[in-house]
Amino acid sequence: MSIHHTVVWLDHREAKVFHFDADNISETDVHALATPAHLHNRAAVSGRREEDSHYYHEVAASLAASAEVLVVGPSTAKLELIRHIHRHDQALEPRIVGIETVDHPTDGQLVAYAKKYFRAADRLR
Secondary structure: OOEEEEEEEEOOOEEEEEEEOOOOEEEEEEEOOOOHHHOOOHHHHHOOOOOOHHHHHHHHHHOOOEEEEEEEEOOOHHHHHHHHHHHHOOOOHHHEEEEEEOOOOOHHHHHHHHHHHHHHHHHHO
16 A cells, blocks of 8 residues: 655654545654663764664655655754665655654644645645
């Protein structure tokens, strides 16, 4: 089954994925194996985190059936996801239609934001 619109909000600990159309919304949650507080290695010394490949792979897998994906979040995790997709899931890359900085909205606010975003993007096509 192909899903037309998807929004994924993510930080380094969790991702909330909403697939929706005019009538239906479904949600998937993906959680990282280790939270930033548990990363005690050279990344902590340099101030950089190492990519959690399993986490980003799971997020990318949850987007596989999506025709168009909006990626949002408050931190650099959204950019790390895009880099992961570029390296490992290239078939998904052209379906990423936007990357936006969004703080911590409620689920309802996130879906409303995505619907507004896709409505505007659809008008431009």
